[in-house]
Every structure is written in C-alpha cells, then in structure tokens.
Amino acid sequence: MSEEVRAYGGGVVTEPGRSTVIVSSMASDSHTWNLVYLELLVGELGFDVVNLGACVPDELLESETLSRRPEMLVLSSVNGHGYQDGLRVVQRLRSFPELRSLPIVIGGKLGTGGPLSEEQTAELLFAGFDAVFDDQQGAAAFRRFAAALPGAATVSVEGA
C-alpha cells in the first residue's frame, strides 16, 4: 500500500536519525488542508512526516502505523464525524500490543455541533488517545505536545 502514500512536497524525505510522525485523516473525511498544514508544522519540529491523505481506511492506517513504527500518530478531522470515527479507530489501533504506548492524538472539528463536550473529550481519552486538540485551541497546544516528544528537534521553534 505504500505507493499510495506520498508526503506533500515530493516524497517521504528520510534523514538518518530522524523519527517519523504519521499524519492522517480517517475513512469518511476528505479534508486535506489540515493535513498539508500539519505536515509542514510537524516537519518543522524535526520529524519526517508520512502524510496518508484523505479518506484513510482503518486497515491502511493500521498497516502503515504497524510497519513504520512512528514516534507519534496524528489524526486530524474537520467534517464532524471525528468523534465517532476517532473512538473506533483508536480502539482498533490500541488492540495491537505494539501500539499500546504509541502517542496517538486527535484534533480538528470533531463534532457536527461545534466544540466537543467535556464528556466526549473524556471518552476519546478513555478510548486511547493521549491528547485531544479541539479546533478552538489553535495549534499551540499541539505544537507543545509534539515538541516534547523524544525525537523532536532541540532547536527553538518559536516564531516559525
């Protein structure tokens, strides 16, 4: 399946010693500007980025995550089905012993009616996400989370 996967900007650039982050939508979401933006943002933090693009089936997400062993998996969605799709996907991913400790985060517009309730956010965390970044928060909280990962560049990323 990996020929389906082409990072924005011309291929998966791998540099020795850099760890990989996977950026992905979920099966029913076709939005991609969020993914293009995240690819650049995560790349600027010193990671190689594999961008799985629009409408990623659960099976492809699993196979790519299992085979690439990324430092983090970032799920982004803006179509309002992110909450229910996220619940399903993270439970499937966490059922693989190899992926139990992988940082998996989700963000974007995750419900059809605006920001998620505290209860919904708690359910996503309970289902296996390490963090939930609602659209209203902007990118700052996500950037801090990603910058704290072991593979992140140590250079200052402020003002990038």
Add this chain to the structure above:
Amino acid sequence: MNFEAFVARQHAAGRLVVQPRMGFADPGVMRDGLAATKRADATTVGTITLDSYTRVCDTDSVDHALRNGIPLNGYPIVNHPPAVTRRMLDGIEGPDFPVQVRHGSARPADIFRAMIAAGLHATEGGPVSYCLPYSRTPLDEAVRNWEHCCELLVEAGGRPHLETFGGCMLGQLCPPSELVAISVLEALFFYRKGLRSISVSYAQQTNLGQDQEAVAALRRLCAELLPEATWHVVIYAYMGMYPRTPEGAMSLLGNAARLAVSTGSERLIVKTAAEAHRIPTVPENVSALEHAGASATGRLATVESDNQVYREACALVDAVLNSHADLGRAIVVAFKRGLLDVPYCLHPDNAGQARSRLDAEGRLGWSELGSLPLRGVAEHAPGGRITSSTLMSALSYVQHTHDTRALDHPMTAIGGDSR
C-alpha cells in the same frame, strides 16, 4: 427536470437564484430545512447535501448511525428508502422549488440510483473534482464511475441537470485558470456523455477583478465547447477558511453575491456566519440566503474576455483535449503527465509539482509550473520555501481580510497560525 427552467426564468426576471448547502440525517428535519429554504425571502432552490459516509460508500456506518441516533453531517439518500425521500419532498419540491442533490463522491452510482428512484434529477460533481481532492479512488476509476453515472441520468429520461464542481478544486489556493479549465472539461465530459442541461461552477477566490476575468473566461469557453447545451454559471461563496466574525462572514458573502451579479451569473451557493465554527443550523442558512439575495445588486462589469485567466485556461483545456480523443482518457493522461496539476492536492494521481501563490493585490498565480503547459503563457514568480506559517497566512488571507475589516482593528491571532 425543472432545475434549468427555473434558473433561466429567474435570471430573465433579473433575480439571482441563491442556494444553501444543507443536509440532515432525519427526513423530518431535512423536510423542515427545505421548507425553510423555500420560504426564505430570496429566490431559492433547495439542496439535499449527503453525509460523508454515503460519499465513500460506507453504508454500514450510516446504518449504525441511524440505528443508534449518532449524528450525521448530511442526508443519507442511499440508506433511506426512495419512498421515504419522496415523502420528505412531497408538496415541497416542484417546478417552483427545484431541489439539487450535493454529495462529493468519486463512486456515486448508488447515489445516482437512489436520487433517480426518489424522482430527483439535478445533482453535481465530476470525475476530477470529486476524485482528486476528496478521495483515494484512482482517477481512471472515478472517470469510469462518472461515465456510468452520466449514462444513468440520461437513461432516466427527461432533462436531467448536472453541475460541475471543478470550479472549486480544493476550495482555495488553486489559480483561477485551472479552476476554469477543470470546470469546462467536466462540463464537456458531461456533454459528450449526452447531458444537455449543465451548469458550470466557479468558487470566489481572493481578488474580485481576477474572479470576474475567470467567469468571463468560463463563459467564453463554454460558448465555444457546449454549442447545443443549455448552461448557466453558478458561483460559490468562498470555499476556504471562512471569516470567524458574523460581520466578516456576511461581508464576504455579500461580495460573492456582487461577483455573481457583476458577471451575469445565474446562481449562487451561499455560506453562513457559522461556517468557520460548525455545521450551520436551518435559521443560519436562511439568514445567509436572505443576506445574499439582498446583496445581489449592481450591474454587469465590463470584462475583457481575452484576459490572462482565459489565455491560461485555454492552454490547459487545449493540452488536455489534445491528449486523447476520448475525454475521459485525456483527463487521466493529462494528470499523469502533469498537464493538469492541482497545487497542494495530496491525491496519488496528482503530480504535485505545481505551486500557487498570492501576490500583493491578492491575485492568485503560480509560483511553480511543474509540467503545466503554461510556459510563455503564464508568469510565475518563485515564492520562498513554504512553511506552516506562510501556508496558514495564505489559507487565512480572505478570512483575515474580512474579519479585520469587520472589527476595524488588526486581529493577529486569527487562524490559529501556529501560535
């Protein structure tokens, strides 16, 4: 059957037809939404926007959602039996209030069948515009699917109406000439498959003058290429990151209505003040329709039809038509060779070598041409390296412009641009 006749009649009377993008899972709520659209104080047509599970043929997830009361982001026309949809429309849809189905699918055969079974004959999309930006379906498969769907519509008889979505590739940051070229190519694709009632879309971009040139180019190319069809132009209010303030959102929508009127366009798809935040409610849609209707004033602008957008669009269309006698094959070949190449599009069948940029006046142009057949036709000014914040500032240019004006002071935090 009555879509084109209704639009033509209103246009002749000097009225702009305005239309929401609206879809609800529950037939009762959907009916109420259509009824409210019909009652709105504007010249309206109705929309049934489908949910995104239906778009990717995931009817199991729709089924699960319907059984468990999980919200959907649109009307699942394939899962609801035709009788349910017919009942939902009964007494509302008709010659004075046509209804169009909007979906976004690269594999739309089931949608077309369900729509036809429910007595609806107006929809939209296209082999390129509903494949490359929104799916992982291979382009050649999407082309075959859309050929088949055109056949389904033509076989259904009457005078079905099909609208291209090509004028809205990725919503934003695609230079107008490529939007025009893809809209025209999709219209010609429908035409060659036997459709004779067509509309061509163009989505408002970043500069009014350039948008007016684009619509003039679109009209000129359609007049040349669709001689025996009835066609009209539909403008979409800005499809990228929308202003966050109600005032900014309404000012942008007002501009879209004036773009439509100044270019003689017949129909406008509106956006609401809630757009930047969530899926809009029925009253929010109604107020957007009424605001657009009230803003549809002004006169036709004088636009040179031999303009830069036309020259580029013409070069793109020509290159594709020269790639293969069969237009479906030609489109596939063109993308393979990079003769069409949509900036920032992640689909594996897109070359991904062309890049766009905004100039100081907000005109959208090229920074990299890749293999586009535009050397000697289009200028291109290499931009700097694209970073997350330069991309975000391009993506939020329109949002920022209108919100700033609305608030009368700079809002540096808008767009969540990596702070």
